[in-house]
Amino acid sequence: MLKEVLWWFNIRERGVYLDCTVGAGGHSRAILDEMRGKVRIIGIDRDEEALKIASQELKEYKEQTTLIKANFRDLPQVIKEENVGLVNGIIYDLGLSSMQLDSQTRGFSFRWSAPLDMRMDSSQALTAAHLVGELSQKELEDIFFELGEERWARRIAEFIVEERRQNPIKTTSNLLEVMRRAVPAKFRRGRRTHFATRVFQALRIRVNEELENLRVSLSYSFDLLQKEGRVCVISYHSLEDRIVKQKFNEAKEEKLNILTKKVIRPSKKEVRINPRARSARLRVAERI
Ligand SMILES: C[S@@+](CC[C@H](N)C(=O)[O-])C[C@H]1O[C@@H](n2cnc3c(N)ncnc32)[C@H](O)[C@@H]1O
Structure with a gap:
């Protein structure tokens, strides 16, 4: 503009x-x-x-x-x-x-596999991996719902917490894979907005306050x-x-x-x- x-x-x-x-x-x-x-x-x-x-x-x-x-x-x-x-x-x-969005290493985009980082300021301690790995299911759900207006917030948070008990979620592709399982197929396909957009947006907004x-x-x-x-x-x-x-x-x-x-x-x-x-x-x- x-x-x-x-x-x-x-x-x-x-x-x-x-x-x-x-x-x-x-x-x-x-x-x-x-x-x-x-x-x-x-x-x-x-x-x-x-x-x-x-x-x-x-x-x-x-x-x-x-x-x-x-x-x-x-x-x-x-x-x-x-x-x-x-x-x-x-x-x-x-x-x-x-x-930032097109960076293949900073984790802002689900188009590439990269560490779940999402910090605008790389000297900051908190990353998206910390949030995904450490917040409670309810806290994750609230972030996805409030900052991403994600309708599957509860299910995605539930699947994340379930997954991280076995395997840490450290990369954008780890997270995408969990989301693929959490979001029903008919809500993943043929949408104008990719099904991971809102969760990625929510995490990024929270990481960077x-x-x-x-x-x-x-x-x-x-x-x-x-x-x-x-x-x-x-x-x-x-x-x-x-x-x-x-x-x-x-x-x-x-x-x-x-x-x-x-x-x-x-x-x-x-x-x-x-x-x-x-x-x-x-x-x-x-x-x-
Ligand atoms: C949309 S881009 C700006 C593009 C710019 N107007 C141009 O013409 O190239 C937004 C920029 O704001 C920076 N940014 C976001 N939040 C910030 C904050 N709280 N303090 C300083 N910079 C911030 C981001 O790092 C990013 O580089």
């Missing part, structure tokens, strides 16, 4: 912009290109690999860019350490990058904006979007003017070119 972001973000020359999810640097690069480098970008990511890619992508704007390995829930510290004062805009493009991070970060971020500074949030599922909507509404009138009365969805053309964009939802608000 690059075009939409550029339009809504209302970028100004010499402004300071905080890209909380710099990823491969796509949004930051577009902002820098648009202003021919006459802005400053502070780009944050939890993922060391992403920052390496971003620094390549943004190398011609080295002077104008500061890349920082951090969790966006620690935004106030990052801003303080960078000594920037209030910023002109903040963007969040949530979820996983294509680099994605919802809590977003909630905490949005509680601070409006106070880091200058007057008329804008916050843009692109989310990819309803749990995230609900938090964004709620946080915007809580700050409405006192701190924010909500600019997107209805959520913005990607164009049909964009979804055709990039099917992963199909679930994207953009919300934008302006600091009063």
Whole structure:
């Protein structure tokens, strides 16, 4: 949703912009290109690999860019350490990058056999294998149901606990195999969404505490904006979007003017070119 972001973000020359999810640097690069480098970008990511890619992508704007390995829930510290004062805009493009999703070793995808890792920040201790190996059946069921809206949550949790009594579930293919047994055949075939998608999503959200991070970060971020500074949030599922909507509404009138009365969805053309964009939802608000 690059075009939409550029339009809504209302970028100004010499402004300071905080890209909380710099990823491969796509949004930051577009902002820098648009202003021919006459802005400053502070780009944050939890993922060391992403920052390496971003620094390549943004190398011609080295002077104008500061890349920082951090969790966006620690935004106030990052801003303080960078000594920037209030910023002109903040963007969040949530979820996983294509680099993470397509990695054959990091365990985010069931398309390859890999350790059940799923950490965005590889220095973190907790992995998906810990959750699958150690949580109780009820805790697993709740994660699959609440974070994945998985209708077979109870059965899958039951099969996992049964399986791990004999064999540890350490890889994406171990987990996929258990799920194949737990989910009835007629619910596995011919579906638009692969039968493992929701459980993988749920585990990933829990490993990375994605919802809590977003909630905490949005509680601070409006106070880091200058007057008329804008916050843009692109989310990819309803749990995230609900938090964004709620946080915007809580700050409405006192701190924010909500600019997107209805959520913005990607164009049909964009979804055709990039099917992963199909679930994207953009919300934008302006600091009063
Ligand atoms: C969808 S990608 C961003 C893609 C980016 N906008 C681009 O144009 O290349 C999301 C990125 O956010 C990062 N991320 C997710 N949660 C984060 C958090 N709490 N703190 C910092 N980075 C986070 C992920 O590691 C990932 O690289």
